[in-house]
Amino acid sequence: MQLCDICNAANGNAFEKAIISTDNESDNGESKSNKCYICGNLALQTDKMLAKATELLSAEMPEAGSFSISSNIPKDWIVREDRVWDEKFSKKTESIKNSINRRIISSLAKATNKTYKTDAEYRIIFDYKNGKISTENGAVFVFGRYKKIVVGLSQSRWKCNKCEGDGCEKCDGKGKYYESIEERIGDPLKAAYEANDYVLHASGREDVDATNSAGRIFVIEIKNPKKRNVELDRVTKEIETGKEVSVSDLRAVPRKFVEIITESHFDKSYKAGIEFGKEISKEDIEKITGLTGKTLLQKTPKRVAHRRAILVRHRKIKDIGVLESGGRNAIVLVTAEAGTYIKELISGDDGRTEPSIAALLSTSAKCTSLDVASIDDGFIDFIIEKYV
Numbered sequence: 608m609q610l611c612d613i614c615n616a617a618n619g620n621a622f623e624k625a626i627i628s629t630d631n632e633s634d635n636g637e638s639k640s641n642k643c644y645i646c647g648n649l650a651l652q653t654d655k656m657l658a659k660a661t662e663l664l665s666a667e668m669p670e671a672g673s674f675s676i677s678s679n680i681p682k683d684w685i686v687r688e689d690r691v692w693d694e695k696f697s698k699k700t701e702s703i704k705n706s707i708n709r710r711i712i713s714s715l716a717k718a719t720n721k722t723y724k725t726d727a728e729y730r731i732i733f734d735y736k737n738g739k740i741s742t743e744n745g746a747v748f749v750f751g752r753y754k755k756i757v758v759g760l761s762q763s764r765w766k767c768n769k770c771e772g773d774g775c776e777k778c779d780g781k782g783k784y785y786e787s788i789e790e791r792i793g794d795p796l797k798a799a800y801e802a803n804d805y806v807l808h809a810s811g812r813e814d815v816d817a818t819n820s821a822g823r824i825f826v827i828e829i830k831n832p833k834k835r836n837v838e839l840d841r842v843t844k845e846i847e848t849g850k851e852v853s854v855s856d857l858r859a860v861p862r863k864f865v866e867i868i869t870e871s872h873f874d875k876s877y878k879a880g881i882e883f884g885k886e887i888s889k890e891d892i893e894k895i896t897g898l899t900g901k902t903l904l905q906k907t908p909k910r911v912a913h914r915r916a917i918l919v920r921h922r923k924i925k926d927i928g929v930l931e932s933g934g935r936n937a938i939v940l941v942t943a944e945a946g947t948y949i950k951e952l953i954s955g956d957d958g959r960t961e962p963s964i965a966a967l968l969s970t971s972a973k974c975t976s977l978d979v980a981s982i983d984d985g986f987i988d989f990i991i992e993k994y995v
C-alpha cells in the first residue's frame with residue numbers, strides 16, 4: 608500500500624515518505640506501479656487545477672472579492688481511505704475531502720488575495736474524476752413567511768415514485784402526486800434570479816389537507832443564480848396572483864439561516880372543524896374547554912407510523928376554546944406546544960392519544976378542517992434584526 612503526498616498529508620503523514628510501500632505489501636507488484644492506493648494519483652492534479660482556478664478568479668472574475676469552493680471526490684477514494692484507516696489507525700483522522708478543501712482554500716486565497724466565504728458570489732468546483740475546473744454562481748438564500756390558502760398542496764415537490772417525474776399512468780402523466788408550496792414560491796423566484804433550481808427549507812409543515820393562515824417561516828435556496836439582486840416585492844405579488852400561496856417578509860439572508868429555520872420549533876394555534884357522532888351539549892363544550900392546561904400522551908399516529916418511529920410524545924394543551932357549535936359540529940381554537948398532533952387530539956386515534964375530545968365526550972369526533980391560525984415565532988424577527 609502506498610499513498611501520494613496529497614493523500615498521505617490528508618492522513619496525517621501516516622507513512623514516512625510520500626510514496627511508500629508498507630512492509631507486508633512491498634513485493635506484491637502494486638508498489639512498482641507507483642500508484643497511490645487511495646486516488647490512483649488523481650489527487651496529484653490539485654496543483655494544476657489550482658493554477659487554472661487562480662487564473663479564472665483573477666482574470667475572469669476580478670470584481671469578485673471572495674470565492675467559495677466545492678470538490679467532487681470520487682466515492683471509491685473514500686472507500687479505500689476507510690480501508691487505510693482500518694489498517695493504520697485506531698481512530699479516524701480528518702477525511703481526505705476536508706484536507707483537500709483546506710489545501711485548495713488556503714492556496715487560492717494566497718494566490719488571488721481574495722477571501723474564502725461559504726456565501727461567496729462565485730463557487731469553483733474541483734472535479735477530481737476528470738481533473739476539470741468549473742464555476743457556478745453561489746446560491747442566494749431568501750427568507751420569508753408563507754400562507755397556504757388552499758388545501759391539496761404538499762409542502763415540498765413530491766415526485767411520482769414510479770416514473771420519477773417523467774409522467775406515467777400512475778400519476779396521470781403529471782410526474783407528481785401533488786402540486787407543492789415549494790413550486791409556487793420557487794418557480795417565480797427561479798425566473799427572477801435566472802437560476803437553475805431551488806430547495807425550500809421550512810420550520811415544520813402542514814398536512815396536505817390543512818391550510819395555514821398564520822404564515823410559516825422558510826428559507827428558499829436559489830441555486831446558481833445569474834442575478835443576485837431581485838425586486839422581491841414584485842415576486843411577492845407574482846406569487847400571490849396564483850391564489851394558492853402567498854408570501855411576506857421576503858429578504859435575502861446568509862446561508863446559516865437554513866439551519867436556524869429548520870431547527871426552530873414554535874407553539875402554534877390551530878382552528879379545527881369537528882364533526883361528532885352525536886349532537887353536543889353545553890356540558891360537552893365544558894369538557895372540551897376543560898382540556899386547557901392538560902398534557903397529552905400521543906403515541907405516533909397510525910397515519911404517519913409508516914414513516915416515523917413509534918414513540919410517545921408528551922405535549923401540553925396551553926389553551927382550548929370552542930368558537931362555534933351547533934348540532935353535530937363545532938369549531939375549536941387550540942393553542943399547543945410544537946409537535947402536537949391536532950387531528951388525534953380530536954379523534955383519539957383509537958386510544959393512541961390520551962386524553963382526547965372523542966373519549967371525553969364518549970362519541971366519535973373527526974377533524975373536518977384544519978388551519979394553522981397563529982405561530983409564536985417572534986423570536987426569528989429578533990434574530991433577523993440582529994444579524995442581517
Ligand SMILES: [Zn+2]
Pocket residue numbers: 610611612613614615643644645646647648649650651
Ligand atoms: Zn493519492
Ligand SMILES: [Zn+2]
Pocket residue numbers: 767768769770771772773774775776777778779780781782783
Ligand atoms: Zn408517474
